[in-house]
Amino acid sequence: MDIRPLDLNFQGLPQAIAAYLIRGPRGWVLVETGPASTLPNLRAALAENGLTTADLSGILLTHIHLDHAGAAGRLAREGIPLWVHEVGAPHLIDPERLLTSAGRIYGERMDVLWGETLSAPEEMVTAVRDNDLIQVAGLEFSALNSPGHAWHHHAYVLEDIAFTGDAAGIRLPGKEMVDLPAPPPEFKLEVWLETLDRLQEQHFSAIYPTHYGRLEDVDGQLDGLRELLHTSTDFVFDRMEAGQEREQIVAEYVAWNHARARAAGLSDFTIRRYDAANPLFMSVDGIMRYWNRKK
Numbered sequence: 276m277d278i279r280p281l282d283l284n285f286q287g288l289p290q291a292i293a294a295y296l297i298r299g300p301r302g303w304v305l306v307e308t309g310p311a312s313t314l315p316n317l318r319a320a321l322a323e324n325g326l327t328t329a330d331l332s333g334i335l336l337t338h339i340h341l342d343h344a345g346a347a348g349r350l351a352r353e354g355i356p357l358w359v360h361e362v363g364a365p366h367l368i369d370p371e372r373l374l375t376s377a378g379r380i381y382g383e384r385m386d387v388l389w390g391e392t393l394s395a396p397e398e399m400v401t402a403v404r405d406n407d408l409i410q411v412a413g414l415e416f417s418a419l420n421s422p423g424h425a426w427h428h429h430a431y432v433l434e435d436i437a438f439t440g441d442a443a444g445i446r447l448p449g450k451e452m453v454d455l456p457a458p459p460p461e462f463k464l465e466v467w468l469e470t471l472d473r474l475q476e477q478h479f480s481a482i483y484p485t486h487y488g489r490l491e492d493v494d495g496q497l498d499g500l501r502e503l504l505h506t507s508t509d510f511v512f513d514r515m516e517a518g519q520e521r522e523q524i525v526a527e528y529v530a531w532n533h534a535r536a537r538a539a540g541l542s543d544f545t546i547r548r549y550d551a552a553n554p555l556f557m558s559v560d561g562i563m564r565y566w567n568r569k570k
């Protein structure tokens with residue numbers, strides 16, 4: 276199976292965000308586009324493989340967060356079909372609410388981080404449901420509903436491997452540290468734990484998280500994420516119960532995660548890459564929202 280990770284060099288950092296290029300019997304498929312800000316890097320990576328976007332038969336998006344799908348509208352305008360979760364599809368066609376929500380989080384950094392996110396033509400977007408089969412470039416993918424990180428999330432199964440977006444968490448190449456992306460507003464602990472069970476039941480030979488690259492230690496990754504889901508949510512809950520303010524919780528959560536990273540032998544540069552792939556303040560916000568909604 277010919278699967279090629281394309282490094283989008285997000286914010287000038289290697290191996291933080293990937294798009295996956297897959298060769299089929301009748302063409303090429305992309306999983307994820309990355310943000311609009313890295314579209315020149317995507318085009319350059321395709322060129323290194325002797326391709327342009329015109330060679331793509333279609334694009335599968337695990338979900339519509341800007342680090343995964345921000346360039347999708349522009350590419351759809353170039354005539355490339357998109358497949359995306361049925362809940363996310365309307366927000367590709369009209370991204371106003373998505374951008375407003377992201378703008379509240381990132382403020383004046385929106386443009387430098389994500390670039391210009393364009394709407395996708397409706398006729399280029401196919402809404403996908405759980406267990407749908409997607410036929411593209413002579414390949415058959417099946418969609419596996421995988422909420423927890425986001426309600427509108429699919430993993431895409433191809434034979435005995437899966438492109439897991441953020442549903443299986445984060446682990447950068449050659450590193451032992453699992454990382455948890457738990458942003459607002461859709462993080463839900465119990466739902467994500469069910470997703471991990473569903474992923475583990477598939478017995479994949481390998482998975483491809485968007486952050487970053489092929490992982491063959493599938494059980495190790497999923498078990499590690501399951502443990503981290505519990506420890507991270509407990510960490511935030513205990514500080515909320517102690518009456519700490521959000522800013523103090525963020526500072527302690529960042530310090531705890533950086534200590535975890537150093538204990539795993541990660542360099543300061545690699546910690547920067549993890550932080551770029553997964554801004555830790557967002558997980559605090561997502562977990563706090565989760566606990567507040569359970570009150």
